[in-house]
Amino acid sequence: MDILLLGGSKFLGRAYAAEALARGHRVTTYNRGVSRTDLPGVEAVHGDRGSLDDLRRLVDGRQWDAVVDTSGQQPHDVAQTARLLSGRTGHYGFVSSVHAFADWPARPVGPESELLACAGDLPPDQPFATALKAGCERALLENHDGPSVILNCGLLIGPHEPIGRLPWWLDRVARGGRVLAPGAADRPISLIDARDFAAFGLDLAERRATGRFVTTAPPGSATTGELLDACRAATGSDAEFAWTADATLLGAEVAPWTELPLWAPAAEGWLGTWQADSTAAVAAGLRIRPLADTVRDTWAWLESGGRAEVAYRQLETPLGLDPAKEQSLLGS
Known part of the structure; x- marks a missing residue:
């Protein structure tokens, strides 16, 4: 297949490019060429998807069997792209988010x-607003004439993760000692390796599937304890986990999700975090690799120079608990 990746050089887009090349597809990536280097083997076209002139240069006289949009953040840009690609592609896959719900x-x-x-x-x-992803979905459906699929992404982890949620935990556990662990070891979590997401997305593109799929691991497929145990095993650490109740952490004004990445307390406003229903995706062929494999591969990537790609922040908010604050809580 001839595949156009809108994005294609960073994290999920990179995973799509690698998987598509491994399957023998011909891959064109379209991005600004400023954040990451495109993978060898792709046709890299650089431009701004917000620029109508740049997009016209991309599509002029060309057609693709499938388009995968991993970079759509603005409804205007998605609408503009969808209109230009109508009639030029056999399938359009748009990566949205559970944030759109x-x-x-x-x-x-x-x-x-x-x-x-x-x-x-x-x-x-x-x-920026989380609602923009919902607007992007509508922009696609209103402007693209042809089969399309929307994938509402859950929490992505794996090598090349730019935000740094799993990398922060790996780094913290690697330092060893007593580690503040949030909530309870048996609390379910639901994570998906970007490589598994990309493989599923390409399966759908090859079948020209349509519809919507919540794309993440099934609820209850892993626990917080299993995640931290995998971090300890991957790093060879002597870490001892000090499980700390949600109420204690909230009382100490520890911020869920950012100060302790991936921590969603059993409290109002957070109860559905790990309850996204991926039944339809699993029935359509989504396969989830063991969490320990993803953690091990992410640690190997970090140790081989991957930290240079990690921001350790969510938008403008730094990730991670200050060591002094952690020690204060461990001593309380």
Whole structure:
């Protein structure tokens, strides 16, 4: 197949490119060429998807069997791209997020859940908001003429993760000693390796599937304890986990999700975090590798120079618990 990747050089886009090349497909990547280097073997086209002139240069006289959009963040840009690619591609796969659902993370969500209110015809350069992903979905469906699929992504982990949630835990556990562990060891979590996501997305593209798939590991497929145990095994650490109740952490004003990455307390507003229903995706062929394999591969990548790719922040918020604050909580 001839595949166009909108993005294609960073984390999930890179995973798509690697998987597509491994399957023998011909891959064109389209990105600005400023954040990461495109993989050897792809045709790298650089441009700004917000620029109509750049997009026209990309599509002029060309067609693709499938388009995969891993970089759509603005409804205006997605609408513009979808219009230009109509009639030029046999399939359009759009990577959205569970953030697009109105009830997430407060309540469980699934493919039929209500989306956040956000129009698909907004002006360009909207300030960041989670609702923009819902607007991007509408922009695609309103402007692309042809088969399309929407993949609402859960929490992605794996090598080349740029935010640094799993890398932060690996680094902290690697330092050893008593490690503040949030909540309870048996609390379910639901994570997906970017490589598994990409393999599933390409399966759908090859079949020209349509519809919507919540794409993450099934609820209860792993626990927080298993995640931290895997970090300890991968790093060879002597870490001792000090499991600390949600109420204690919240009382100490520890911020869920950022100060302790991947921590979603059993509290109002967070109860649906790990309850996204991926039944349809699993039935359609989504395969999830063992969590320990992803953790091991991520540690190997970090140790081989991967930390240079990690921001250790979520937007403008740094990730991780200050060591002095952790020691204070461990001593309380």
